[in-house]
Amino acid sequence: MIKTIALPLPLPxxxxxxxxxxxxxxxxxxxxALFPMYWLFTNALTPITSTPPLTPxxxxxxxxxxxxxxxxxxxxxxxWMINSLVVAxxxxxxxxxxxxxxxxxxxxxxxxxxxxxxxMILSTLMIPPQVTLIPVYLITRQLDILDSLLALIMPGxxxxxxxxxxxxxxxxxxxxxxxxxxxxxxxxxxxxxRIVLPLCKPAIAALAIFTFVRYWNDFxxxxxxxxxxxxxTLTVGIANMQGEFMTDWGIIFSGAALSALPxxxxxxxxxxxxxxxxRMGAVKG
Amino acid sequence: MRxxxxxxxxxxxxxxxxxxxxxxxxxxxxxxxxVISFQRYSLARGGQWANPFYANYVTAFTQTQxxxxxxxxxxxxxxxxxxxxxxxxxxxxxxxxQPLSHKLRxxxxxxxxxxxxxxxxxxxxxWAYIYNGSxxxxxxxxxxxxxxxxxxxxxxxIAMWSIIVSTLLTVPxxxxxxxxxxxxxxPSDYYEAAExxxxxxxxxxxxxxxxxxxxxxxxxxxxxxxxxFEVFDKIYVMVPSGVANSxxxxxxxxxxxxFKDFDMGVASAQALVLFLLIATVAVFQFRIFxxxxxx
Numbered sequence: 001m002i003k004t005i006a007l008p009l010p011l012p013x014x015x016x017x018x019x020x021x022x023x024x025x026x027x028x029x030x031x032x033a034l035f036p037m038y039w040l041f042t043n044a045l046t047p048i049t050s051t052p053p054l055t056p057x058x059x060x061x062x063x064x065x066x067x068x069x070x071x072x073x074x075x076x077x078x079x080w081m082i083n084s085l086v087v088a089x090x091x092x093x094x095x096x097x098x099x100x101x102x103x104x105x106x107x108x109x110x111x112x113x114x115x116x117x118x119x120m121i122l123s124t125l126m127i128p129p130q131v132t133l134i135p136v137y138l139i140t141r142q143l144d145i146l147d148s149l150l151a152l153i154m155p156g157x158x159x160x161x162x163x164x165x166x167x168x169x170x171x172x173x174x175x176x177x178x179x180x181x182x183x184x185x186x187x188x189x190x191x192x193x194r195i196v197l198p199l200c201k202p203a204i205a206a207l208a209i210f211t212f213v214r215y216w217n218d219f220x221x222x223x224x225x226x227x228x229x230x231x232x233t234l235t236v237g238i239a240n241m242q243g244e245f246m247t248d249w250g251i252i253f254s255g256a257a258l259s260a261l262p263x264x265x266x267x268x269x270x271x272x273x274x275x276x277x278x279r280m281g282a283v284k285g
Numbered sequence: 286m287r288x289x290x291x292x293x294x295x296x297x298x299x300x301x302x303x304x305x306x307x308x309x310x311x312x313x314x315x316x317x318x319x320v321i322s323f324q325r326y327s328l329a330r331g332g333q334w335a336n337p338f339y340a341n342y343v344t345a346f347t348q349t350q351x352x353x354x355x356x357x358x359x360x361x362x363x364x365x366x367x368x369x370x371x372x373x374x375x376x377x378x379x380x381x382x383q384p385l386s387h388k389l390r391x392x393x394x395x396x397x398x399x400x401x402x403x404x405x406x407x408x409x410x411x412w413a414y415i416y417n418g419s420x421x422x423x424x425x426x427x428x429x430x431x432x433x434x435x436x437x438x439x440x441x442x443i444a445m446w447s448i449i450v451s452t453l454l455t456v457p458x459x460x461x462x463x464x465x466x467x468x469x470x471x472p473s474d475y476y477e478a479a480e481x482x483x484x485x486x487x488x489x490x491x492x493x494x495x496x497x498x499x500x501x502x503x504x505x506x507x508x509x510x511x512x513x514f515e516v517f518d519k520i521y522v523m524v525p526s527g528v529a530n531s532x533x534x535x536x537x538x539x540x541x542x543x544f545k546d547f548d549m550g551v552a553s554a555q556a557l558v559l560f561l562l563i564a565t566v567a568v569f570q571f572r573i574f575x576x577x578x579x580x
């Protein structure tokens with residue numbers, strides 16, 4: 001039996017300088033980790049209409065002035081948020097369904113050329129997205145979908161990592177359930193829909209979170225593909241805000257802070273699944 | 286034929302949608318990228334073979350006084366600093382939270398992970414505010430202790446280091462979570478045996494914990510290397526126009542070649558150089574860290 005072990009600093013009765021240094025490091029790194037976000041939100045919640053004050057504000061004023069000016073002066077901000085939501089949701093739904101479906105085929109079914117297909121997928125996993133950036137630009141340009149949300153969604157559906165993840169997970173599932181369902185006259189798709197898919201919930205949660213966060217935060221491809229302000233996603237929008245509202249920092253701060261808020265709430269709600277996803281190798285950070 | 290379809294039809298149908306988008310938006314682009322890197326490519330006329338065939342690679346390295354070489358060295362420095370610090374700091378922090386109660390462990394993991402759910406772009410923006418020359422928090426701290434302000438992001442000798450420091454100060458949340466999970470799965474008899482032999486906490490950590498989590502160390506080294514080689518978002522937003530080429534990285538170069546100069550051939554050549562560098566470093570890391578430990 002494997003027990004979880006508590007190490008390497010056991011609870012001592014006598015004074016240990018090591019423990020104090022350890023705690024100091026933990027607290028210091030926690031402050032460092034959270035400070036940039038804290039400062040951003042503090043500034044966003046403090047009424048600032050021009051240059052921020054020289055003595056930094058460290059206690060938020062809890063005023064929503066900046067946010068009101070943000071939505072009134074920046075008529076596209078809501079569009080950006082909706083666009084990000086549409087892209088991330090569409091890509092996530094695709095991956096949850098089709099990666100599980102093909103992951104199931106690769107894990108449990110036998111068919112000619114299966115290994116060839118799977119190796120093709122595996123071999124592209126290590127290739128950096130910058131390598132495909134230019135051809136994908138040329139292809140979407142050819143398809144005449146550049147500068148639209150489709151230009152982000154369609155290439156997004158091609159990510160192969162999820163197929164690999166789902167195949168690894170489905171391989172660990174017992175075969176008996178599927179066979180029993182077939183005996184009972186379940187169709188091949190029925191076996192997938194009623195038996196396999198429900199068993200995949202933990203892996204699907206990890207994959208869904210990974211995909212959603214990744215496409216919500218994506219920047220390089222969106223900044224290349226989008227050019228009209230109403231088509232921007234949040235990342236592209238806030239990156240361009242700096243030039244546009246150069247004199248009103250309150251708007252810039254609140255725009256940036258508001259763009260982070262959905263992911264932070266999402267994380268606080270589904271923390272357990274996030275950290276589970278990191279462990280499955282799905283979520284980066 | 287009919288037998289083949291009834292036997293395998295479902296399987297092919299199941300993988301069809303995935304394979305279709307994979308082919309159009311990954312497989313063809315990878316191969317095409319290789320082809321374009323040997324072509325003079327213009328958006329209006331398409332591609333023609335370059336003469337000599339490796340011309341784009343020569344141009345990539347020689348154009349504008351070899352800025353690409355500078356970009357590669359900047360990327361390497363950035364990568365070495367971030368990979369070493371991230372893996373080491375992740376290991377130390379995971380070791381420190383391991384003996385704590387379940388509640389505290391969850392708290393620290395969540396606190397470290399919280400900033401990581403934001404985009405690299407937003408983190409970069411926030412750091413650009415901290416580094417702002419007049420009202421930034423970094424110069425405020427310097428003023429407090431009576432030092433002269435620093436032009437963090439506009440001095441070409443300092444800008445790249447400011448960016449590196451901002452990454453080093455972003456706690457490596459993935460490393461903490463993965464190390465923590467790996468440590469939790471080490472069987473406790475190992476430590477009990479070591480205790481019988483009179484090993485202290487540091488000794489146990491160094492001789493049992495560290496060797497047994499080697500495969501996690503390797504995995505993290507590889508993913509942090511890949512991520513650091515691909516750094517772009519935060520540089521784009523921290524130094525939008527670049528500081529006299531001192532903050533160029535491989536990906537900012539690819540971006541500039543492709544979408545400012547519209548030279549797709551040179552940009553593809555640079556992208557393949559990036560791929561070769563990543564592949565080389567990854568193979569090298571696998572050799573160093575190769576492990577046969579089973580427990």
